[in-house]
Amino acid sequence: MVKTKIRIGFAGTPKIAFDHLSKLLLSDKFSVEFILTQPNKAAGRGMSENISLFSELAKTIPVFQFSDLRSQEAQKEVASYKVDLLVVVAYGKLIPQWLLDHPTYGCLNVHFSLLPKYRGAAPMQRAIQNGEKLSGISFMKLEQGLDEGPVYKKIEANIEGKDFYEVENLLLQESLNEISNTVNDVCAGAAAENQKHSNATYAEKIEKLEGKINWNDSCESIKNKFLAFVNWPQTFFMVGEQEVKAMDLFIHSKEIGKAGEVQSFDRDSLKVFCADGVISIKSVKFPGKKVIGSLDFFNSKRDIISKGDLLI
Incomplete structure (x- = not known):
């Protein structure tokens, strides 16, 4: 009997997101139905290179670069693809409610901190800046609200004395090791644990x-x-x-x-x-x-x- 593949939508923009997508594409258990990434911007901080990486995949997978996911055009296009799960890695904008509700098992977000600490845009940088010895990855269910959803799994890592590049690479490898298993678990009905919102801290965008x-x-x-x-x-x-x-x-x-x-x-x-x-x-x-x-x-x-x- 042929086993049905898990149908995935993917949303992400920087290279760290592309690395996660590449990992998922290597598995014969998943079928990536569409990709959402930010519209092309002027070259800067590696953005043009990252966009071109996703664009290359457009030959075989639909790639959408909507400026506003709340638009009727975006909803009409994306809703035509039936997916079991939307995987989100540093997409860069809030996911609207209609898209949160669209996949059968909701949306899985990869967040680079041990939630509820360092919710927000720059969790790795803020953890390093504050001298944290421990950080990690949180695989969470994406809901309305800034990184407030329940967490399926956390992975801890020692970041003491490391710079941003070292921490990013460390956490990326930890996440890549677990992303496929986590997608499988979520689609098999794994439970997620609610965050203790009273313990939340925030990682503001860097100026x-x-x-x-x-x-x-x-x-x-x-x-x-x-x-x-x-x-x-x-x-x-x-x-x-x-x-x-x-x-x-x-x-x-x-x-x-x-x-x-x-x-x-x-x-x-x-x-x-x-x-x-x-x-x-x-x-x-x-x-x-x-x-x-x-x-x-x-x-x-x-x-x-x-x-x-x-x-x-």
Whole structure:
């Protein structure tokens, strides 16, 4: 007897979503009926590459890029495909109620935190920024409300000392290892556990100016921000009118001085006092320029930056 495949709709936009879709496509247990992804945007932060990945699949699977899933056009098109489950990975917009109700078993969302902590747009970055030692994946039932649905399964992972790229790759691998089994479980009637909403925290969207180093912060806080924002917006400080990105940043010592004052600037690094110690920056990037190491940084700015100067 031929076993019926599980019919899946998929909604996602960045590469991390495409990786999940690729995993599902490898299985002979699933049939992907359609793909929803965000409309093409101007090139930036890898978006054009990600869109092209999904577009390649349009030769064999319908790919829709609706600007508004609430439109009659979107509902008419998508509702014509009968699916057992909609799998959502970083789609980028709220899923309307009609689409939540459309699949037989609802919508499975992959969220990159241990819910109810870090609901929202930037769970990995905010967990790193706050110095969390533990994070993970939550496979949840998507409902109205921001990441408030019941959770089918959680997977924990140690993220201590890791930057965004490392955490993203770690959690991606954990999720890819479980996505197929979780889809099977949900379509077999697995129960989901309600979240404790009183314990919820939120991971707000990151704004560019958050990357600016506040020298009044602690060494640990500055280092965590550097690790969290290594992809975007990156951490930066000002040298005169120029925004300088810190590309390699360390906690140097616990020596106390005036926050923002240059402790030393030499061929080894730029060292700056913060609230409870000294931060060392070993490579930087000036606007429109390539990343340069500490020696080139010193040689190019030794007449502008001196010991005792205050950085803002």
